[in-house]
Amino acid sequence: MTPELIKQALRNVRYPGFSRDIISFGLVKEVRCEAGSTQVDIEVQTKDPAIPEQIFKECHAALDELPDVGEVKINIDIKDAPTGAAEANTGKSSIPGVKRVVAVASGKGGVGKSTVASNLAIALAATGARVGLCDCDLYGPSIAMMFGSHERPSANERDEIIPINAHGLKLMSMGFLLEDRSPVIVRGPMATRYTQQFLRQVEWGELDYLILDLPPGTGDIQLTIVQTVAVDGVVIVTTPQEVALIDARKAVSMFAKVNVPIIGLIENMAWFECDHGTRYPLFGDAGGVREAERLNIPVLAQIPIEVPIREGGDQGKPIALNSIGTSNASLAFHQAAKSVIEAIPA
Numbered sequence: 269m270t271p272e273l274i275k276q277a278l279r280n281v282r283y284p285g286f287s288r289d290i291i292s293f294g295l296v297k298e299v300r301c302e303a304g305s306t307q308v309d310i311e312v313q314t315k316d317p318a319i320p321e322q323i324f325k326e327c328h329a330a331l332d333e334l335p336d337v338g339e340v341k342i343n344i345d346i347k348d349a350p351t352g353a354a355e356a357n358t359g360k361s362s363i364p365g366v367k368r369v370v371a372v373a374s375g376k377g378g379v380g381k382s383t384v385a386s387n388l389a390i391a392l393a394a395t396g397a398r399v400g401l402c403d404c405d406l407y408g409p410s411i412a413m414m415f416g417s418h419e420r421p422s423a424n425e426r427d428e429i430i431p432i433n434a435h436g437l438k439l440m441s442m443g444f445l446l447e448d449r450s451p452v453i454v455r456g457p458m459a460t461r462y463t464q465q466f467l468r469q470v471e472w473g474e475l476d477y478l479i480l481d482l483p484p485g486t487g488d489i490q491l492t493i494v495q496t497v498a499v500d501g502v503v504i505v506t507t508p509q510e511v512a513l514i515d516a517r518k519a520v521s522m523f524a525k526v527n528v529p530i531i532g533l534i535e536n537m538a539w540f541e542c543d544h545g546t547r548y549p550l551f552g553d554a555g556g557v558r559e560a561e562r563l564n565i566p567v568l569a570q571i572p573i574e575v576p577i578r579e580g581g582d583q584g585k586p587i588a589l590n591s592i593g594t595s596n597a598s599l600a601f602h603q604a605a606k607s608v609i610e611a612i613p614a
């Protein structure tokens with residue numbers, strides 16, 4: 269028996285009330301396999317005594333039947349006050365009815381997060397999944413435009429905002445709530461409150477995937493979102509040049525600190541292909557791919573620069589709506605969606 273096999277078995281133990289397991293939450297601190305015995309050290313931050321009890325029981329259920337484990341000893345250290353990264357996760361709560369939450373993030377602005385979030389959402393929905401897309405960018409919302417929707421959402425009797433339906437997705441964006449193009453001026457705590465409200469006071473209903481289009485950067489808003497919602501994984505978007513990679517690296521380390529798993533990286537604007545088929549790596553050649561290797565995370569897609577991608581975004585018809593045979597970019601988004609589903613099945 270090896271600690272790796274034990275950890276693998278513990279991936280079946282979910283944190284009570286969450287869809288995520290105790291390994292990805294970072295609660296398992298150490299596993300020791302000795303002759304005739306296996307010891308697991310777990311740290312839980314909670315005031316609810318039922319939680320460590322249930323984890324204890326489920327760990328035994330997952331390990332006792334394994335061959336060659338010997339005597340299984342589960343040590344649970346219950347911490348009351350939050351102290352480190354782990355509490356950021358255990359303080360999270362999931363959004364009722366939503367099975368999986370996937371954030372799309374980048375450090376640098378303008379690298380194509382909203383484009384990726386929109387197309388990924390459409391490609392996920394094309395597999396039959398029920399998908400929602402939430403534009404968390406209060407300052408520069410773009411999802412409303414990318415879906416060509418200017419409808420104003422209404423509220424239900426519980427005062428929840430009813431999302432807009434477009435291309436088979438449920439959409440919510442600050443862009444739906446703004447008076448024509450007026451800039452939003454919200455600062456610090458208010459921004460945090462708005463974001464919270466956005467995620468929780470929306471009538472999402474039953475969803476397999478909720479995609480969050482995060483604003484650029486690695487600041488408070490991004491942290492609040494990932495710390496207060498049970499984000500199952502994040503897709504990092506970058507362009508191939510160094511200035512974008514530096515910020516992508518920062519984003520990856522921010523998510524690692526709060527124990528949000530990285531699903532993978534999408535290199536956007538990877539090249540431009542001219543009519544004669546020659547590829548020009550305008551922002552550098554495969555910088556994103558090399559960075560992913562360095563960070564040891566999967567590459568989900570390389571998306572070329574294509575005029576139809578930009579046009580699709582401006583005209584409310586994301587490219588992934590095109591049949592995949594007619595567009596390499598559309599094909600790449602549909603493949604990336606498959607990788608997301610494999611990484612975190614609903």
Ligand SMILES: Nc1ncnc2c1ncn2[C@@H]1O[C@H](COP(=O)(O)OP(=O)(O)OP(=O)(O)O)[C@@H](O)[C@H]1O
Pocket residue numbers: 374376377378379380381382383384405408410483484536537571572573574575577578579581582
């Ligand atoms: N692969 C691509 N080919 C052509 N145009 C693209 C591509 N990716 C993105 N664009 C265009 O670049 C612009 C910026 O993209 P987008 O809004 O998705 O970036 P963003 O990272 O969400 O920006 P922000 O940081 O402001 O939120 C948009 O006009 C979009 O249509």
Ligand SMILES: [Mg+2]
Pocket residue numbers: 381382383405408410481
């Ligand atoms: Mg954006």
